[in-house]
Amino acid sequence: MKRERAKMNKNIGIIGFGNMGSSLAERIKSAYKVYAFDKDARKTRNLSRIETARDIPGLVKCSDALILAVKPQDFAGVLAEIKDWIGTKLVISIAAGITTNHIEKALGRGARVIRVMPNMPAKIAQGISCLSRSGLASKKDLELADTLFTYLGKTVRIKEELMNSATAVSGSGPAYVLRYLESERVNINRIPQEKKSLFLNDFQKSAQGVGFTFGQAKVLTEAVFSGTVSFLKKTKIAPGELIKQVASKGGTTQAALRVLDGGGSLAEAVKAAKARADELSLRQ
Ligand SMILES: NC(=O)c1ccc[n+]([C@@H]2O[C@H](COP(=O)([O-])OP(=O)(O)OC[C@H]3O[C@@H](n4cnc5c(N)ncnc54)[C@H](OP(=O)(O)O)[C@@H]3O)[C@@H](O)[C@H]2O)c1
Known part of the structure; x- marks a missing residue:
């Protein structure tokens, strides 16, 4: 379960700078270039070594992979906003209860999706995150998501059918x-x-x-x-x-x-x- 953390030359965009988004950004910023966007601009003000995007299209453009860290009730709006900009870039969702299939359908055009279920001790890097991938996401995509979430604690790869469990x-x-x-x-x-x-x-x-x-x-x-x-x-x-x-x-x-x-x-x-x-x- 403990995997080598290779520093990867990737730009990671995070939408939603709340509990999880900010914890992840702060932990991965030593190894990745991190861009953040929150609808409440005060949350991303005066950050150190985290770039702030002015809007979602701007964030998507700078990112190689995008992490969606908003509440499930805000999710549909975010999917609609990234749809025209995401292309085939990797999307990593941590929203509870939202399936990769749903995200793929909403984004269309060959979306690559990884779903992650972290937990509260992630805030002190003592969490455990379960990960699964959609049909179009590659093993490399899963590897990247896995590496990112090791910064918040342990990771376990599971089948999507077990995500609600x-x-x-x-x-x-x-x-x-x-x-x-x-x-x-x-x-x-x-x-x-x-x-x-x-x-x-x-x-x-x-x-x-x-x-x-x-x-x-x-x-x-x-x-x-x-x-x-x-x-x-x-x-x-x-x-x-x-x-x-x-x-x-x-x-x-x-x-x-x-x-x-x-x-x-x-x-x-x-x-x-x-x-x-x-x-x-x-x-x-
Ligand atoms: N916290 C946990 O322990 C935990 C565990 C497992 C999974 N998760 C999942 O992680 C996700 C995030 O949870 P969280 O606890 O980090 O939530 P949170 O603290 O509420 O953070 C979400 C952030 O996203 C912002 N936001 C909402 N709509 C947005 C939009 N359209 N564009 C940009 N930013 C937007 C919110 O702003 P406002 O506050 O102004 O709405 C808030 O700052 C959820 O889907 C949850 O299911 C959380």
Whole structure:
């Protein structure tokens, strides 16, 4: 999983300079020329070693590959804006629930698309990102996307059919860890091995319950656990407070937390998050 990071002579454009877009830009800027665009120009003001584009066509022109880091509800507008400029340049989307097929259809003309599902600890480079590619994206495209996301933590390549499961396991996963630590009143600086093993065993089985192999489930759940704990240690945010930040209204995490709040098991909660991700994908 740990891959050699070759410095590549590529220009990377990022649309959406929020949580994920800005984290990625800051981490990759030492190895790539980075261009950014956010509709709120204040977010990209006074950046160091990150170029700001005036508009989306300008950004696309400068970029060899484009990362779409806007919320799913803003996605259609961004696709419409890049459509006439993108040609066959690589598009990397991190939007939850939006399939490569949908993006290909919206962009037309042989669009090359990689889909990535990162998670919250990516903000401190302790995330885990799941990647899949569309039919027209090449192995080299996947390699580039993979390399970019190693700057935010670990990466795992999966089939697109498992992307909604990834959303439920690693995307929403930090909330399960936070809920467990909070309910068990665990001191994050001294997590008893027995408690950690109990949780991870349950979490791994839950991940297998939505289609991951034993090996994939182990890698994903261990990374989610360690990334979330590192995030808490680094930011000193209380687990209860962080849960509020990661559970957006109507999203997959909220669907899972509702099950846990109602006394459901972690396996049921993960299934509910996956069902919500499936529902959101169908709305496209
Ligand atoms: N955060 C996570 O932990 C996480 C995990 C996995 C996947 N993701 C995915 O990552 C994507 C970004 O999430 P995020 O948390 O980084 O969101 P975010 O903090 O809201 O960042 C998105 C940014 O894009 C801007 N934007 C909206 N429409 C735009 C447009 N047409 N052109 C340019 N910029 C535009 C937003 O501006 P305004 O705020 O003014 O609207 C905002 O600054 C989402 O699709 C999400 O599903 C996030």
